[in-house]
Amino acid sequence: MHYYKFNIADYRKDTVHLNTVEHGIYRQLIDWYYLDEKPIPKETETVIRRLRLGSDEEKYLEIILKEFFKNTSKGYVHTRIEIDINGYQENSDKNRANGKLGGRPKKTQSVISGLLNETEPKGNHKPLTINQEPLTNINTIQAGNKFPPCPSQQILELWKKHLPHLTQPRTWEGSRQSNLKNRWIQASKHSDYSDGYTNLEEGIHWWDSFFEYIAKDTKLASGFESKDRTWKPDLEWVVNASNFQKIIDGKYNK
Numbered sequence: 302m303h304y305y306k307f308n309i310a311d312y313r314k315d316t317v318h319l320n321t322v323e324h325g326i327y328r329q330l331i332d333w334y335y336l337d338e339k340p341i342p343k344e345t346e347t348v349i350r351r352l353r354l355g356s357d358e359e360k361y362l363e364i365i366l367k368e369f370f371k372n373t374s375k376g377y378v379h380t381r382i383e384i385d386i387n388g389y390q391e392n393s394d395k396n397r398a399n400g401k402l403g404g405r406p407k408k409t410q411s412v413i414s415g416l417l418n419e420t421e422p423k424g425n426h427k428p429l430t431i432n433q434e435p436l437t438n439i440n441t442i443q444a445g446n447k448f449p450p451c452p453s454q455q456i457l458e459l460w461k462k463h464l465p466h467l468t469q470p471r472t473w474e475g476s477r478q479s480n481l482k483n484r485w486i487q488a489s490k491h492s493d494y495s496d497g498y499t500n501l502e503e504g505i506h507w508w509d510s511f512f513e514y515i516a517k518d519t520k521l522a523s524g525f526e527s528k529d530r531t532w533k534p535d536l537e538w539v540v541n542a543s544n545f546q547k548i549i550d551g552k553y554n555k
Contacts, residue, residue, distance in 0.1 A: 302335045302389055315369075322358055327365045331382065338386050340376030341366070449501040451485035453478060456508050460536050463512040464522060468535040480540045487545075515539070519553040 316324060329352050330341055342348060349359060370377035453473055461469055470477070488507055491497040498504040516522045524533035538544055547553070 302338055302386065305335045305385060319365075320361075323361050323365055326352060326354070326358070326362055327369060330365065330370075331379075334379055334382045335386070338390070340373065340378045341370060343372070343376050448486075448489070448499070449504065451482040452501060452505065453481055455505055456481065456485075457536070459505070459509050459512050463509075463516040467522070467533055470536055477537050477540070480537070480542065483542065484540045484545050515548065518555060519548070520555055521548070521553050 316327065319327065330348075333351065334341060345359075345362070348362060352362070354362060366372070366377050370379050457470065457473060460467075473481070485504065488495070488511070489497045489499070489504060495507075498507050521534050521539075524531045526532075534544070539548065
C-alpha cells in the first residue's frame with residue numbers, strides 16, 4: 302500500500318505519552334507495515350538496521366513493539382493495520398476481476414459527497430480514477446507507440462446498440478471528436494481499476510462493456526427529473542472529461 306488514512310486525533314489519543322524518539326519509531330513502523338503489507342519481522346536486528354537506530358535507541362523500539370504490536374509466529378502484528386490491509390487487498394482483487402470484464406464500476410462501492418453541474422442530478426460519488434496520469438497533454442500519452450486511433454464510428458454504433466432510446470448524434474466533429482479521442486486514450490491506460498487495452502479489438506470490447514454498463518447498471522439510461530422535465534444524457538455529455546470520470550467513479554449507479 303502506498304497510501305493509508307491517518308486520523309490525527311486517534312493517533313494523538315493513543316500516543317500522547319510517547320516521547321519524540323518513540324513517536325519517530327512508531328511512525329516508521331506504521332509506514333513500513335503498510336508499505337510491505339505484512340507484519341514487522343521478529344528479528345530485532347533487521348528492524349534496527351532498517352530504522353537506522355543507534356544502540357541507545359533500541360530500548361525505545363522494544364517499548365513500542367510491546368505496547369502497540371502483538372508478537373506472533375508471523376512477526377509483530379498490528380490489529381488495525383491488518384484490517385486496513387485486508388480490506389485493501391480484497392478491494393484490489395475485486396477491481397482486477399472487474400477490470401477483466403471490461404472495467405465496469407462496482408455497484409456496491411461506497412460514496413462521498415461531490416459537486417454537480419447545474420444540469421446533473423444530485424447524488425454522491427467516490428473518487429476512483431481510471432488512470433493515475435494527469436489528463437493534460439493526454440494526446441501525447443501514447444506517443445511513439447503503435448496504438449490504434451480512436452474508432453469513432455464503431456463507438457457511435459456501440460452507443461446506438463446499447464442506448465438507442467437516447468439522442469443519437471447526426472454529426473461527430475470538432476470538440477466532440479476531440480473529447481472522444483481523449484477518452485479513448487484515457488480508458489486504455491492500465492490501472493488498479495481496469496486492465497485497459499492495447500489494441501483495437503480490446504478497445505472495442507471495453508467500450509461495448511462501458512455502454513452496456515451505462516444501459517443496465519446506471520440511472521443515466523432512464524434519465525432524471527430536473528426542472529419539470531426529464532433530463533437524459535447524450536454521447537457528447539458522456540465523453541466530457543468530468544462527466545466521464547463521474548460515471549467511472551460509479552456516481553450514477555442504481
